[in-house]
Amino acid sequence: MEELIQMIRRGDRAALARAISLVEDGAPGSRELVRAAYRTPRNSRVIGITGAPGVGKSSLVDGIVDQLRSAGRSVAVIAVDPSSPFTGGAILGDRVRMKRRTTDPQVFFRSLASRGHLGGLTRATGDVLTLVGVAGFDDVLVETVGAGQSEVDVMKYASTVLVVLTPGLGDSVQTLKAGILEIGDVFVVNKADLPGADRTGAELEMMLDMRPQGGWRPPVIKTVATSGVGLDELARAIDAHYEYLKSSGNLKTRVRNRFLASIEDYLKREMVDKVLKAASTSGELERCLAALEAGEDDPASVASRLAARYLTAGPCSPLVRSEG
Amino acid sequence: MERKIRVLVGKPGLDGHDRGAMVVARAYRDAGMEVIYSGLHRTPEELARMAVEEDVDVVALSILSGAHMTLVPKVIEHLKKEKGGVLDVLVLVGGVIPREDIPALKAAGVAEVFGPGTSTEEIVEYTRTHVREKRAS
Incomplete structure (x- = not known):
């Protein structure tokens, strides 16, 4: 290895x-x-790109890769698309929009299937980012699955998050809602040649002005990814945000958050797997399920009991081992 | 858990008909495989790059333009170049391929050619069996 x-x-x-x-x-x-x-050692800049299906994330990735390459930076792209919850299969179509830098030796592109992971990314994201970092790419673009309103995992892994919208996605109430619109460091109104782009832009600006003042004020940038309009301005905004992170000391926090997210993921995996496995081997899980069916127990109590029994006991428990 | 089978469904050259490629991609998806679709008008070099970066087991090329005798050997040549001279993926060809061209394509490294009328079940079954064989060897 x-x-x-x-x-x-x-x-x-x-x-x-x-x-x-x-x-x-x-x-x-x-x-x-x-x-x-x-x-x-590795120090790639990680840029996340998220937004609803069809807003043009993949086309923007193509355009941003081109901008970054023009600035002399090497780029890796990690693009996630959903797996079928029924068959586990997936169609990974993010490459279809890659037109500009398809055989550039300083570009790497990898499609990943979400494999049942919610939150817009895949379970392996943190580790994959680290591997790409080892390869020494200056920038890594992480494109999420087409996100709804609450797929916000990308904020845990990226140092700069682009939230992509298009005109006509709804009225101003949409911009007040919690979730994906809270995580953007840069907002992109793509397909800005469509009617309503100015209004979408203005509504976003209003939403952003209602946030507490101070710190970074996310810019709103209009682009037409396929023709290249606004891409240079977008690249400048990404750079500006990164400079802000460095000078304000927030970059360290973001990188820490990324590690924390990975630890959290592994912990959940280890702990949930171990508890369920142990409880099922001992037959306790079966008894708990029967008690639930009979109306004599509840899931929260069962979970507390199983956790108390199988997580803290013995030197083999994952908690003890990870400290040792 | 068995490793997922990853397939690149590729459209080399100038033909713009991807209905067949889409149907095959969908069949692979429904069989639980992960399918990377290349999009239209890809060069052999681009397809080889994709196959390497996506770490696929299978490269399934769909060609209806009649240029298969030029395009397919070139894709294979680039695939070998990327992997140090070895062809370690299963190369399949689908589309309108005259019967008399099949021996030459197979000699160039194509594992199987699926013409019009092939059922998707047959393609999926062939792929699954031969990927398993390849992995085991």
């Missing part, structure tokens, strides 16, 4: 691709791989 890391560092694109698959699949050896990756 150490060898694979070395190959990634040397810029071997097949090695990076293979490593991402290993991590995604949780294959044997992937833990070791991730362990080595986190211990390798």
Whole structure:
């Protein structure tokens, strides 16, 4: 695995691709791989791109990649599309819009399926970002699945979040709602050649002006991704936000949040898996389910009891081990 | 859990007909596979890059333009170039391919050619069986 890391560092694109698959699949050896990756210096700038399906995220990614390359920066793209909840299959179509830098050696593109993970990304996101960082890309663009209102995971992983909208997505009440509109560092009104773009822009500006003053005021930028209108301004806004993060000390917080999000993910996985497995082996899960069916128990009480029993007991519990 | 099968459904060259590619992509999806769709008008070089970066098991090319004898060997050539001379993915071709061209395509490295009238079940079954064989070897 150490060898694979070395190959990634040397810029071997097949090695990076293979490593991402290993991590995604949780294959044997992937833990070791991730362990080595986190211990390798890396400092990619992570830019998240989110918004409803069809607003033009993929086309914007194509345009932003082109802008960043023109500025001499190497770029990796991680694009997530949903998996079918029924078959586990997926159609990953984010490459369809990639037109400009398709064989540029300083660009890497990888599509990931969400594999049942909610929140707009996939479970492996944090580890995949670290692997891409090992490869030494200056920038990583993370494109979420077409997001509704509450897929806000991207804010945990990106240092700059672009929220993409288009004209005609609803009236001003929509901009008051909680959720995705709260996480934007830069707002993009794409397809700005359509009627209503000015109004959408103005409503966003109003919403942003109602926020507490001080700190970073997210700009609202109008773009037409397919023709390139506004992309240079967008690239400047991304740079400006990054400068703000660095000078205000917030960059450190964002990176920390990313690590925290990954820890949280692993913890949930380990703890939930262990408790359910232990409770099912001992037969207690079955008894709890029967009690629930008979109307003699409730899920919250069951969960507390199982957690108390299987998480804290014994030196093998994941909590104790992760501290040791 | 078995590793997910990843498939690149590619449209090389100048033909703009992707209904067949879409139907096959959908069939793969419904069979639980992860399908990367290339979009139209891709060059052999672009498709090879995609196959490497997406770490796919299968490259399924859909061609209805009649240019398969030029395009398919070029895709395979680039695939080999990207992987140090080895063709380690299953290359499938679908579309309008005259029967007399099939031996030459297979000689170039294509595993199987699926012409008009092939059922999606057959394509999915072939893919699943041969990916398993390839992984086991």
